[in-house]
Amino acid sequence: MSVPTDYDLSLRDVLKFFPPSTTAVKDVSLDVGPGTFTVLLGLSGSGKSTLLRLLNGLHTPTEGEVRVLGTDVAQAGRSELRRLRRDIGMVFQQFHLVGSMSTLENVCTGALGSLRGPRVGLFSYPKSVRQRALEQLERVGLADHRFQRADTLSGGQQQRVAVARALVQRPRILLADEPVASLDPESSNQVMSLIARIAREDSLTVVCSLHQVELALQWGDRVFGLRHGELVLDDSSCNITHERAMSIYGNSAVLPAAAGAGAAATSGAAL
Amino acid sequence: MAVQTDERPQTTPTPDAGSGAGTAAASSDGRTLPKPSPRGITVAVVLGLFLAGGIWSVIDLRINFASLMDSWANTQNFMGRALPLDFPAWDELLRGTLTTLSIVLLATLLAVLISIPCALMAARTTCRSAALRTSSRVFIVIMRAIPELILALFFLRIYGFGAGAIAGILALGLHSVGMLGKMYADAIEDHDDGPRQAQETAGAKRIQQIFGSVMPGITPAVIAHALHRFDINLRASVILGWVGVAGLGADLRAAQGVGNYPRLLALGLIVLLLCILVEIISGRLRMKLLGRAEPSRFGVLWAWQKLRSRWSGERLETRPSLGSRTIPPWDGARIARFSHIGLTLALILASVVYIEWSALLALLASWTDADVSSWEVFTGEFHVAAFFTGLVDLPEESQRWFPPHDGDIQSTIFAQILVTIQIALAATFLGALLALPVGALAARNVAPRPGLAQFFRMVIVVTRGVPELILALLLIIIMGLGAVAGTLALALGAMGLLSKLVADSIEDTDVRIQDALVTGGAGRAQVFFAATMRQSAPAVVSHVLYQLDVNFRSATLLGIVGAGGIGYQLEMARRTLQWEVVTYILICVVAVVLLIEAVSVFMRRLMR
Ligand SMILES: Nc1ncnc2c1ncn2[C@@H]1O[C@H](COP(=O)(O)OP(=O)(O)OP(=O)(O)O)[C@@H](O)[C@H]1O
Ligand SMILES: [Mg+2]
Numbered sequence: 101m102s103v104p105t106d107y108d109l110s111l112r113d114v115l116k117f118f119p120p121s122t123t124a125v126k127d128v129s130l131d132v133g134p135g136t137f138t139v140l141l142g143l144s145g146s147g148k149s150t151l152l153r154l155l156n157g158l159h160t161p162t163e164g165e166v167r168v169l170g171t172d173v174a175q176a177g178r179s180e181l182r183r184l185r186r187d188i189g190m191v192f193q194q195f196h197l198v199g200s201m202s203t204l205e206n207v208c209t210g211a212l213g214s215l216r217g218p219r220v221g222l223f224s225y226p227k228s229v230r231q232r233a234l235e236q237l238e239r240v241g242l243a244d245h246r247f248q249r250a251d252t253l254s255g256g257q258q259q260r261v262a263v264a265r266a267l268v269q270r271p272r273i274l275l276a277d278e279p280v281a282s283l284d285p286e287s288s289n290q291v292m293s294l295i296a297r298i299a300r301e302d303s304l305t306v307v308c309s310l311h312q313v314e315l316a317l318q319w320g321d322r323v324f325g326l327r328h329g330e331l332v333l334d335d336s337s338c339n340i341t342h343e344r345a346m347s348i349y350g351n352s353a354v355l356p357a358a359a360g361a362g363a364a365a366t367s368g369a370a371l
Numbered sequence: 372m373a374v375q376t377d378e379r380p381q382t383t384p385t386p387d388a389g390s391g392a393g394t395a396a397a398s399s400d401g402r403t404l405p406k407p408s409p410r411g412i413t414v415a416v417v418l419g420l421f422l423a424g425g426i427w428s429v430i431d432l433r434i435n436f437a438s439l440m441d442s443w444a445n446t447q448n449f450m451g452r453a454l455p456l457d458f459p460a461w462d463e464l465l466r467g468t469l470t471t472l473s474i475v476l477l478a479t480l481l482a483v484l485i486s487i488p489c490a491l492m493a494a495r496t497t498c499r500s501a502a503l504r505t506s507s508r509v510f511i512v513i514m515r516a517i518p519e520l521i522l523a524l525f526f527l528r529i530y531g532f533g534a535g536a537i538a539g540i541l542a543l544g545l546h547s548v549g550m551l552g553k554m555y556a557d558a559i560e561d562h563d564d565g566p567r568q569a570q571e572t573a574g575a576k577r578i579q580q581i582f583g584s585v586m587p588g589i590t591p592a593v594i595a596h597a598l599h600r601f602d603i604n605l606r607a608s609v610i611l612g613w614v615g616v617a618g619l620g621a622d623l624r625a626a627q628g629v630g631n632y633p634r635l636l637a638l639g640l641i642v643l644l645l646c647i648l649v650e651i652i653s654g655r656l657r658m659k660l661l662g663r664a665e666p667s668r669f670g671v672l673w674a675w676q677k678l679r680s681r682w683s684g685e686r687l688e689t690r691p692s693l694g695s696r697t698i699p700p701w702d703g704a705r706i707a708r709f710s711h712i713g714l715t716l717a718l719i720l721a722s723v724v725y726i727e728w729s730a731l732l733a734l735l736a737s738w739t740d741a742d743v744s745s746w747e748v749f750t751g752e753f754h755v756a757a758f759f760t761g762l763v764d765l766p767e768e769s770q771r772w773f774p775p776h777d778g779d780i781q782s783t784i785f786a787q788i789l790v791t792i793q794i795a796l797a798a799t800f801l802g803a804l805l806a807l808p809v810g811a812l813a814a815r816n817v818a819p820r821p822g823l824a825q826f827f828r829m830v831i832v833v834t835r836g837v838p839e840l841i842l843a844l845l846l847i848i849i850m851g852l853g854a855v856a857g858t859l860a861l862a863l864g865a866m867g868l869l870s871k872l873v874a875d876s877i878e879d880t881d882v883r884i885q886d887a888l889v890t891g892g893a894g895r896a897q898v899f900f901a902a903t904m905r906q907s908a909p910a911v912v913s914h915v916l917y918q919l920d921v922n923f924r925s926a927t928l929l930g931i932v933g934a935g936g937i938g939y940q941l942e943m944a945r946r947t948l949q950w951e952v953v954t955y956i957l958i959c960v961v962a963v964v965l966l967i968e969a970v971s972v973f974m975r976r977l978m979r
Contacts, residue, residue: 213574218582
């Protein structure tokens with residue numbers, strides 16, 4: 101199943117259809133080489149999350165082929181998918197920490213994929229895993245909070261814990277779905293620079309969806325633009341001006357009408 | 372996931388505009404009252420039927436002022452015979468209390484242990500297979516529909532009458548799955564699924580996800596619901612004493628059997644105190660677990676805190692240097708947490724030992740005393756062992772219960788089922804009738820004076836604290852055996868719960884609407900009927916239907932102590948060893964319970 105390629109991620113004519121009538125991703129082809137920091141831009145509903153979930157096999161493509169680290173995600177069996185997912189860390193907009201657990205234990209859960217059997221409590225994780233988790237917490241600057249309940253941390257801190265949890269997997273790819281959308285500008289910058297620094301240090305391939313064009317151009321090596329599930333922009337960030345990036349949102353002056361018409365067409369098809 | 376697009380709402384006006392034009396055309400004939408909708412008519416008809424049923428039941432069961440006045444004389448007479456109270460010797464009392472508490476604790480534990488896997492299989496987020504989910508839900512509903520009384524009869528048959536404890540544990544434990552399983556499944560589905568998804572993306576297996584995120588997430592709810600169920604099981608376990616489950620219930624029954632009223636009343640008082648004590652403790656724990664700052668103002672706990680009215684401040688935490696520790700240091704919070712776990716385990720262990728201890732004592736008694744007939748089951752066996760040997764008898768015993776047979780008293784059974792339904796209807800009707808004013812006056816935003824709200828809240832606290840069984844026993848002595856005593860006992864219980872719910876839902880209503888009307892010059896009563904009642908009506912109706920369901924089950928149970936209805940028939944069938952008849956009655960009862968449940972689900976859907 102696994103064939104060596106130059107790309108960490110490669111999508112061929114991928115289409116994802118959700119019954120009854122939503123085509124969330126349409127005819128997307130792209131390749132991402134190792135160590136690239138890529139940013140996905142697009143309006144709400146343009147298919148960013150769906151694309152990210154296609155990459156770690158949470159969704160299977162309706163058509164086309166998704167290859168991650170040389171593995172065809174749709175063809176992978178259960179254990180192969182599990183192994184693949186261990187190589188892909190993911191960070192979410194809503195952090196998704198277990199609120200009643202300590203910070204350190206939350207980070208430890210990132211290693212579940214490489215452990216056998218269920219775990220309850222910090223004691224149940226091997227010392228080596230706990231040590232590794234602590235190292236990652238130190239990296240994100242939260243080692244002092246290791247025994248604090250996760251739901252008592254601030255939003256920015258929670259997202260940094262979530263990053264540490266993803267890193268405990270020792271991933272090769274890091275997916276981030278709007279990691280800073282629920283944070284204030286200050287924490288946003290902190291989290292983004294943290295992700296960028298770690299990506300550089302660990303030479304991770306990053307795919308990060310964002311809402312803010314400024315952040316995208318600041319941190320991304322490469323920018324993809326999605327509109328109604330189609331890839332409308334694919335270029336290195338140094339070639340992209342702010343205006344060009346804004347164009348993927350459609351002409352901003354007619355934006356609401358255009359979006360309304362698009363949605364009306366969709367619902368019309370449903371009727 | 373936030374998949375809803377922002378532009379969605381703009382698309383909806385199109386169909387709406389069409390229907391809007393339609394209504395505009397229809398209303399051009401000058402109507403000022405809307406055409407009644409089929410939905411509204413159905414709701415009205417069903418509610419009307421229930422109301423009529425309630426009134427008819429009250430009349431048919433001969434609950435009226437004349438009979439109430441008659442009993443007043445009896446009350447004085449009874450009090451003369453029941454006083455002074457006669458408390459049993461303290462060791463006897465302690466034995467009964469500990470047995471009851473052990474049974475209830477182990478039954479609740481058993482229920483939790485069965486309910487968690489059931490709930491995991493019933494919840495959408497943890498179980499992919501629709502077939503498994505449905506079968507788990509069906510199992511839960513059936514456990515809820517089978518009365519604990521009949522389960523107790525069955526297990527007492529298998530384990531013999533000396534084994535009152537294990538039969539009680541199994542009966543209460545299995546029946547509780549009907550409530551806990553559903554609540555746990557709902558807790559899982561309501562709980563944020565994000566952490567589980569995050570672990571799934573990290574390659575965790577399903578079982579790892581369950582222990583790693585689902586269980587830690589719902590643990591507070593699991594314990595809180597279990598504590599609530601402990602309260603309920605305590606009350607039910609006392610009633611099960613009438614069929615042979617050990618504990619305080621058995622002592623009460625003995626006192627009732629020989630007409631020893633001073634003893635009966637004393638034991639009733641003990642049961643009452645025990646219930647209140649347990650409610651205080653479990654209420655306290657539940658409040659902490661669910662992170663509520665204030666106790667429900669309708670629980671005993673509220674009254675308790677009112678009396679104490681002291682609040683301990685939060686302790687300041689010192690943060691020691693952590694170094695490279697990966698296991699938390701023993702700070703105050705951790706010690707407290709572990710001591711809670713330790714205490715719980717110790718209590719469970721103590722209950723197990725205590726239950727087996729009485730078996731040991733029984734064994735000893737059988738050696739010293741030649742007459743061992745009543746302890747046959749034990750012959751040196753422990754309960755756990757008896758449980759497993761009992762399993763061997765299960766198929767053979769089950770055969771005695773099949774096929775169901777009406778025992779040639781089909782008409783009596785149906786008549787008694789009808790009486791039970793009448794008791795439930797009448798009790799719910801009377802309870803609701805009392806609860807509406809009491810609940811409304813206990814609501815702070817309706818009561819004319821805060822002092823009045825406070826007074827009515829106290830009334831609610833007291834009526835809720837008294838176990839229905841104790842009320843029923845008192846009323847039976849005063850008014851004689853029969854449905855009237857049962858109905859009034861259940862009506863008072865229903866009043867307690869319903870008025871709390873009424874007051875709660877009135878206080879939850881949107882105050883702005885009330886304010887808007889007051890600003891418009893409406894009077895207090897106008898505001899109450901136009902705004903407050905209108906808003907809380909759906910919630911109140913669904914609570915009343917739920918109460919009907921609860922009352923039917925309780926009426927079935929109370930029948931066994933002589934409070935009228937099908938319970939008595941069950942007792943007769945038990946005495947004459949007609950187990951097929953018990954099965955027949957079981958089927959009838961389950962059918963009625965499922966019917967009531969179906970109606971209330973249907974109504975809730977209509978009123979949403
Ligand atoms: N599981 C699903 N079932 C059905 N439709 C879905 C599902 N997931 C996504 N969709 C649809 O696919 C489309 C794209 O959704 P997606 O979540 O990928 O957008 P997005 O770009 O991430 O938006 P946002 O910025 O709001 O997160 C939407 O129309 C959404 O309704
Ligand atoms: Mg998204």
